[in-house]
Amino acid sequence: MAPSSNEADQKLSRNALIALVIGSMVGSGIFALPASFGRATGAFGAIIAWVIAGAGMLMLALVFQSLSQRKPDLDAGIYAYAKAGFGDYIGFASAAGYWIGCCLADVACLILIKATLGIFFPVFGDGTTPIAIASATLLLWGVHLLVLRGIKGAAALNTVATYAKIIPILLFIVVAAITLDRELFTRNFWGTEQPDLSDVFTQVHSTMLLTVFVFVGIEGASVYSRYARNRADIGFATVAGFLSVLCLLVLVTLLSYGVLPREGLAALPTPSMAGVMEAMVGRWGGAFISVALLISILGNYLSWSLLAAEVLHSAAVNRTMPSFLARVNLHNVPTGALWLTNCAIQLFLLVTWFAEYAFTLALKMTSAMTLVPYFFVAAYGLKLAWRGETYNALERARVVDGVRSAVATLYAAGMIYAGGPKFLLLSSILYAPGTLLFVLAKRERKEAAFTPFEAVLFAAIMLAACAGVYALAIGAISI
Template sequence: MRTIKKRAIGKLELVALIVSSCIGAGIFGITTDISTAAAPGPALLAWLFVGLGILFLVLSLNNLSQKRPELESGVFSYAHEALGPLAEFIAGWTYWLSDWLGNIAIATMMMSALGTFFPIFGNGQTIVAILFAIVVGWVLTYLVNEGVENATFINTIGTFFKVCPLILFLIFVTISFKAGLFTANFWGNAVDNLNNSFKAGNLWTQIRSSLLTMIWVFIGIEGASVMAHRAKTRKEAEYASIVAFILLFLVYVLISILPYGVMTQAQLAKVGQPALGAILTKIIGWPGAIIINIGLIVSTFISWLSWTLLPAESTMLLARDKVLPPFWGKTNKKGAPKDSLILTASLQSIFLFSLLFTKQAYEFAYSLCVAASLFTYLFVCIYQIKLSRKENNWGQLLIGLLGAVFQLCCMILAGWQQVLLVAVSFIPGFYLYYKARKYYKKAISLPEKLVMIFLLLLGVLAIYLVIVGVIKISG
């Protein structure tokens, strides 16, 4: 049998992969999403909170990667080491779910941008737009199926081109920035999403309302950990995580906060999506929308490519660790998990039709994506705590503890409805986990059964709350 030599992914490619995974549709709409929730002062405080929370996650990932380099399944291995095979399955299952749900949000924004040039795409939620999105999804699946490393090379090239419109945006916004306008309503009012008017909002409400949007643009920051086994060295994967985090944080804060010095909060909240195009149009005229929408189309395409790669990689690792049936881990001649790619693309295609039934498809998809990812991130921090306690490393233990508190705060305060909806996915998920444990002749312990029952009950509760209208998915 011929041995296939895999080309290792270098630092530059890993940084590009993480940056590209994070910089996608979200950054082009973040100004409207944040201004709808908060004035510049509360938004800056929210960024500080989220930035620290994500930094604790990145530092935890780097510490665990350094201390346990033999755990090649990255974030999923850490969940296993922390709480056992069921924890690994939950971490991996929600990670897989978050990635392809993120693709739904990416597709919505991409189709909306295409609507600027081709009216038949409308706001991104027409039949034509959905069918075209499905075709794009399958094309990207084909690219990844032809070789994961080839896909990352395309991603590295594309990252350069997707960042250029953002740099132009920052230049023009900086030139047009008015300090008086920025400070006039610094602590301001939150937008009432029900009637699009302003009302007094306390500081905490504004911060809390911004959290999911801010975390959304950081989804993918763990990419170097998931891909670490393909890196030249673990050290390079750690380096890529820190560099990518610093770059992303600076860009996100500048792009979301500087526009408050160009337009009022009320104006920013109502410009629609993609927000950056509307803002740049106000500054330089109609070419602004053209520049941003071209950048958005390229950005979402490349980001979609990354997010096609990551979920397939995760299911392959889970199958290798025997918490998913072997079907999910089969690879083709080029090392790509073909069956997993096809199944994920099929589910994505089906879910895309949900865009016909909700007015806020983009927000709904990305909020579910964030809620699912919080499960994965929480297990990373839990293992950071467990390992650091064992080593009596109190500094690292504090980092893990603060990271876990951050994830729990976001789950409870900002996204409890979305977390309940994610629990619905465990209904089919635990069946697959049961099949895998049976196939590999592994027992399911009593504590695992109790956890499964609890999460299944949460899933049933979520379905009930949707039926009675407490949780709305078609707003």
């Protein structure tokens, strides 16, 4: 059946897909890098961290590229690959985890928007004052109305926002490269007064969840595969977007060590890139970066809203989520998924009122929730290569894809481990009630909720959720 004219109008070009990937990744994280890395490590530790993160995420990007070509029938890849490889409940958990991660990323964006405005208008404070939460609520539902008017229009706005925020970042990089103090960079190299490799690796460990957060969004083109004009553009957009963002992240991080001492970087308020720019060119530089941050986060927020609703909708179309989430309006926008997404964001936004470090919590929880879906995507790529499915006999690509998938799988598992038990317990608290959507979907299909293996897995999640609630109650962990 030929697509309707309205459906054809919603199709995205290669450039729009690349912008979606870059727009999803370049957001609040990159503007916080100087202080975040300054608190954790020196330049050498930063180099090691980016090598590990860059290699792991590049392998994941290549897995997405390979799967988009070998499994063209699987739309909304980050969910569909997990379901195809490991069954309904793991597919659901992957979709739910990714969706919650997107919602939390949007919460981080809203907090940082208001915290940045707080620099100029104290009533917004750190982004979690009553006025800040009220104004963030207005922004939340304003974007909701915009997206209801059509994915194409929202994606076009995201493309404009992507270009608008890249230009100030490039200017920052050029100015930092020109004013780089090599002697200061050398003093900041080890992160300690005396070179100590064991201390460097401890420093690197503390940056791991941060590096995951700034790469979240790499799957943007894959999630939107059903909107691509040409499926071949999906893999290209994923890899091109990733490599572009990696260059920006590395340059922003390393050049900052040549502008301020490490302790000076660590003390900078959010957005710390503004503080570095102000140190180089004066107060106007800090204000300029703050405005760029607002543009960046608004575009980033829009990207996450689109991705969150899309993954819920795709799961519902494939009958792993309740059918009400599959509803679309006249503009082909997934209305049911969009309403549930923004209601969840609203709830998380209210919770930030009680969090001590709301932005950092939202950032790390986003990483923890999205690492699980990433792990299953990589594991599915490994499964295909191991079994030879979609590969010809003795095909060299099978070995290459197998190695890439194995590295990506180990990387995702390693990052989950590096996050520690706190975030696993907090993630379980979110996964456990979310499973109600899976049970409702199964009831609609008149099927048993769980297979024996899935029942055991759900029981483990429930136990972890109960342990997490108890730990919160006694103060063993905090938000």
